[in-house]
Structures are given as structure tokens and as C-alpha cells.
Amino acid sequence: MSYVEEILEKVVAANPNEPEFHQAVKEVLESLKVVVDANEEVYRKNGILERLVEPERIISFRVPWVDDKGNVQVNKGYRVQFNNSIGAYKGGLRFHPTVNQSILKFLGFEQVLKNSLTGLPMGGGKGGSNFDPKGKSDREVMAFCQSFMSELYKHIGKDTDVPAGDIGVGAREIGYLFGQYKRLSTLFEGVLTGKGIPFGGSLARTEATGYGLVYILDEMLKANNKELKGKTVVVTGSGNVAIYAIQKAQQLGAKVVALCDSNGYIYDENGIQVDIVKDIKEVKRQRISEYANRVPSAKYTQGKGIWNIKCDIYLPCATQNELDLDGAKALVEGGCFAVAEGANMPTTLEATKYLQDNGVLFMPGKASNAGGVSVSGLEQSQNAMRLSWTFEEVDEKLKGIMKDIFKKVDDAAKRYNQAGNYVAGANIAGFEKVANAMIAQGIV
Structure with a gap:
């Protein structure tokens, strides 16, 4: 049995009832087989695949909040910090009734490779809740976001983990989340991306x-x-x-x-x-x-x-x-x-x-779809430098990043005699950078 097949079996056995996560890992590892087989001794010795498919940390918590009728509601909250070998964890928050650990693990796993492709120093993570913002008043959304951040703020920071928006988390939600983070931490820092323009957001992020x-x-x-x-x-x-x-x-x-x-x-x-x-x-x-x-x-x-x-x-x-x-x-x-x-x-x-x-x-x-997280990375850069770039500047940088991603994907596919297979190319190009960083940093 090959190294890839071994890990696929272990993932399914160790993570029951997580079909989305199984699907994501299978799609990636099967296309990486040609790379893994060529470097099996090094990857096995360093446990690269075992570490790649296991999140470094999963934070799970309850989110109590009070609705407009005065009733207490309770949702589940999560943050999956998957891999920070090339930078602080980075990935969105999703508020949707379907959110569960399997979906967030699949998203976090994909985010590791996606962020690697951007060329920016970002690791991979994902989070969210089974809260549904649809049909809720602004006050209810604020109450939920403040409760959610009251737990999450302990685990994030501009050099630790930088969440962003995703399904169900737009400018309104990010604003409420950032306000509560600032209130609890007493810090004004680029800990969330997708912020409003007046308080550190980037033009062209939407x-x-x-x-x-x-x-x-x-x-x-x-x-x-x-x-x-x-x-x-x-x-x-x-x-x-x-x-x-x-x-x-x-x-x-x-x-x-x-x-x-x-x-x-x-x-x-x-x-x-x-x-x-x-x-x-x-x-x-x-x-x-x-x-x-x-x-x-x-x-x-x-x-x-x-x-x-x-x-x-x-x-x-x-x-x-x-x-x-x-x-x-x-x-x-x-x-x-x-x-x-x-x-x-x-x-x-x-x-x-x-x-x-x-x-x-x-x-x-x-x-x-790496354009969103790429501009989130550019937002982090602007926050760190206390600068604000024009829409045209950000858009031009975004275009350059996407062109570079295509070149990396195309080149990786061709290097392994799979020209035109952009699925394999994307997985290979993203993986190689992360694997090399993991090997260089030792067993952590």
C-alpha cells in the first residue's frame, strides 16, 4: 500500500461522519501521489502527510445570545487552526445552518494550499457557527457576534490567526466582530479582514x-x-x-x-x-x-x-x-x-x-477563488504599514497575484507530465511550499 493510500485510510477511520473532509483530503492526496511517490522517504520520515491532514488545533464552544423576544438562544462556534507553517492562520468565518466540524475542516484544509498559492505569508484556518443571519434583526446579529467574539478573541491576533468573512459573514458581521474584539482586547490591530473602509478595510476586497x-x-x-x-x-x-x-x-x-x-x-x-x-x-x-x-x-x-x-x-x-x-x-x-x-x-x-x-x-x-484571501493579505499589509492603497493599486496587485497563481499551477502540472491538469497543478504547487516549510521547521 502506498503512503497516500495509508493516509487516506487513516483519515476516514479517524474522522468518522465527516464526508466533506474525506472528499477534500481524497481529492488532494490522490493528485499529489506522483509527488509523494517521488519523495516518499523524506515525506514519510517527517510525517508530512500525517501532519498535513490533522489540524493543529480545533476550538469548539457554545455561543449564547438573546433574541428580540428576550429568549436565550444557543449556537455552536468553531475555529479550526489547520496549519501555520508559512504564516499566521488565515481563513474565513462562515455563519450558516449547515456549518459543522466536517465542513470547517475541509475548508481549513483547502485554505492551507490556497493561501500557499497566493505567495503571501499566510497559513490556513477556518471557522464559523451554525447561526443563520437571515431573518435576524441587526440587534440580534450584533448580540450573536459579540457573544461569538467573546470566546474567539482569546485564540486570534494579527500574528496568530486572522479571520475574515465567508458565507453569512459580510461587512455588518465583521464590523460587530471587530468592535467586540477591540473592546475585549483593548487593541486596534488588523486581526480581522474584510473590515469597513473607515476602520482599516481594503478597497477592492468586496x-x-x-x-x-x-x-x-x-x-x-x-x-x-x-x-x-x-x-x-x-x-x-x-x-x-x-x-x-x-x-x-x-x-x-x-x-x-x-x-x-x-x-x-x-x-x-x-x-x-x-x-x-x-x-x-x-x-x-x-x-x-x-x-x-x-x-x-x-x-x-x-x-x-x-x-x-x-x-x-x-x-x-x-x-x-x-x-x-x-x-x-x-x-x-x-x-x-x-x-x-x-x-x-x-x-x-x-x-x-x-x-x-x-x-x-x-x-x-x-x-x-484565491482572489479574496489575496486581498485579505493585502489588507493585512496595509494595516501593518498604516497605509491605504487606492482601488486601482489593489486591483493591479490582485491581477498580478492571479496571473502568478496560474503560472505556478501550469508549471507544476507540466513538471510532473500532467500538462493541462490544473487540479493536480494547484495541489502540487500549494503542497510543495508547505511541505518544504514543515520539513525545515522540524517536528512541530
């Missing part, structure tokens, strides 16, 4: 993940003698990532015709009007079905199936495992030639393999 996704998509297309201009694009999700991926794709000449939320999807043959989407989702916080009420050329369909819309390029930007094998088959049949992930692990293993086997260019999320 746009970063969506813009970065399109920048690396553009690089992948150009490397394969294709272009974005004039192509038909389908985007899933309707949050920040989806909205700003649509905006940047349209700026580069693509036609985006569909997007969705958890209830259903809209199709607009004339091209999605992103300003209307922003008003619906960012201002009025309504469902995406409202778009069809405001735009005569749009059609709303309830339920899943957005992949049945014919497109050249598909950008899944919603949540994990949203694109399954049936969806992948529909995309291939519809003529899709490129998929780039805006969300974390939105494509199942079976769907990924089917797309690759059928010649679809496929860029995995740990590379293609």
Missing part, C-alpha cells in the same frame, strides 16, 4: 474573489488559445463572488446569461443586468426570482438545473458539491469548454473527473 476568478479564467483561456470576449457564461450563486464575477466577465467582453440562488435560477438571453442584481441582493436582500419581475427578457425557473442552459463557460460560485455528475454531463452536452470554481469545492469528484475526461478546461477553487 470585488476580489469574483474579479480574481475571472482574471485566472482569462489566463487559462489564453494559455489554451481561447478568449473570454464574445463567450456565453453561466454563473451560479448570487452573492459577492457571483456578482463581481459577472461584472468583470462583462467588462472583458463576455455575455453572462444566468445566475441562481438556493431557490432557483434566472435566464436572461440579453445578458444579466448586474446593477439590478446588486440592488436585489445587496440593498433589498431579496430572492433572485425578483429579477424576473423587473426584467421582461428574464425567465425564472424554480429548483436546480441551471447547468442545462447552454454556455461556453460555467462558473460555480455558490457552495460545496453544487455541481454533480448529471450537471457535468449536461454542461458537456451543451458545449461548455471551461469551468472555473468560484466557490470552495463546488464540484463533486465524479463531476470533476467527467469534465476533465471530456476535455473541459477545469480550474479548481483553491486556485481560482
Whole structure:
């Protein structure tokens, strides 16, 4: 049995009932097998894979808070500090009813390699709660965030662990969290990213993940003698990532015709009007079905199936495992030639393999959605230097980082005779840097 197979068996045995974590580890380790086999003696001696798949620390705690009716509510809170071999732990906080330890471990594990790819000195972590901000008043969200931070603040710091936002954690939540951290620690420091501009946030942070996704998509297309201009694009999700991926794709000449939320999807043959989407989702916080009420050329369909819309390029930007094998088959049949992930692990293993086997260019999320954490890293730099860069400066740095990520991914795939396999390339490039740092630092 190979070293990789041994570790995969141990992960499943030692972490029962954690399917998302199993999936993430399997996807990464299987693509790393060629690297691990070539360096097995060194990696075994140093226990690299055993340490790579085990979080350095998991903090779990209860979060009591009082709702508007005066009733006490209790949620679960977590922070998974996965690996800090190349920098302080860095990764988002997710507030969503589905949050559990398995999901946060998968996200933290992916974050280690994603942060490595950015070239910035950031380790990997993730956290969150099964609290649902939807339908809650601002006062209830504040009460929850203050209670959550009252425990979390003991475990984070600008040189220890720097959380950010994720699903359910936007500017409002980050503001409340930062205020409570400042109150309890008496420190004004860059311990959270995604902050408001007046108190240390970075311009272009809101746009970063969506813009970065399109920048690396553009690089992948150009490397394969294709272009974005004039192509038909389908985007899933309707949050920040989806909205700003649509905006940047349209700026580069693509036609985006569909997007969705958890209830259903809209199709607009004339091209999605992103300003209307922003008003619906960012201002009025309504469902995406409202778009069809405001735009005569749009059609709303309830339920899943957005992949049945014919497109050249598909950008899944919603949540994990949203694109399954049936969806992948529909995309291939519809003529899709490129998929780039805006969300974390939105494509199942079976769907990924089917797309690759059928010649679809496929860029995995740990590379293609690294724009958000990259600008978070730039926000940390601005905070440390007491500086504030312009939108154009940050956007230019983001574009440079995404181009560099594509080059690393492409080069790593080619070094191991897997040209065009960007899943393997991303995993290899991210892993090698982390493994070398772990070996250099000894057994810690």
C-alpha cells in the first residue's frame, strides 16, 4: 500500500461522519501521489502527510445570545487552526445552518494550499457557527457576534490567526466582530479582514474573489488559445463572488446569461443586468426570482438545473458539491469548454473527473477563488504599514497575484507530465511550499 493510500485510510477511520473532509483530503492526496511517490522517504520520515491532514488545533464552544423576544438562544462556534507553517492562520468565518466540524475542516484544509498559492505569508484556518443571519434583526446579529467574539478573541491576533468573512459573514458581521474584539482586547490591530473602509478595510476586497476568478479564467483561456470576449457564461450563486464575477466577465467582453440562488435560477438571453442584481441582493436582500419581475427578457425557473442552459463557460460560485455528475454531463452536452470554481469545492469528484475526461478546461477553487484571501493579505499589509492603497493599486496587485497563481499551477502540472491538469497543478504547487516549510521547521 502506498503512503497516500495509508493516509487516506487513516483519515476516514479517524474522522468518522465527516464526508466533506474525506472528499477534500481524497481529492488532494490522490493528485499529489506522483509527488509523494517521488519523495516518499523524506515525506514519510517527517510525517508530512500525517501532519498535513490533522489540524493543529480545533476550538469548539457554545455561543449564547438573546433574541428580540428576550429568549436565550444557543449556537455552536468553531475555529479550526489547520496549519501555520508559512504564516499566521488565515481563513474565513462562515455563519450558516449547515456549518459543522466536517465542513470547517475541509475548508481549513483547502485554505492551507490556497493561501500557499497566493505567495503571501499566510497559513490556513477556518471557522464559523451554525447561526443563520437571515431573518435576524441587526440587534440580534450584533448580540450573536459579540457573544461569538467573546470566546474567539482569546485564540486570534494579527500574528496568530486572522479571520475574515465567508458565507453569512459580510461587512455588518465583521464590523460587530471587530468592535467586540477591540473592546475585549483593548487593541486596534488588523486581526480581522474584510473590515469597513473607515476602520482599516481594503478597497477592492468586496470585488476580489469574483474579479480574481475571472482574471485566472482569462489566463487559462489564453494559455489554451481561447478568449473570454464574445463567450456565453453561466454563473451560479448570487452573492459577492457571483456578482463581481459577472461584472468583470462583462467588462472583458463576455455575455453572462444566468445566475441562481438556493431557490432557483434566472435566464436572461440579453445578458444579466448586474446593477439590478446588486440592488436585489445587496440593498433589498431579496430572492433572485425578483429579477424576473423587473426584467421582461428574464425567465425564472424554480429548483436546480441551471447547468442545462447552454454556455461556453460555467462558473460555480455558490457552495460545496453544487455541481454533480448529471450537471457535468449536461454542461458537456451543451458545449461548455471551461469551468472555473468560484466557490470552495463546488464540484463533486465524479463531476470533476467527467469534465476533465471530456476535455473541459477545469480550474479548481483553491486556485481560482484565491482572489479574496489575496486581498485579505493585502489588507493585512496595509494595516501593518498604516497605509491605504487606492482601488486601482489593489486591483493591479490582485491581477498580478492571479496571473502568478496560474503560472505556478501550469508549471507544476507540466513538471510532473500532467500538462493541462490544473487540479493536480494547484495541489502540487500549494503542497510543495508547505511541505518544504514543515520539513525545515522540524517536528512541530
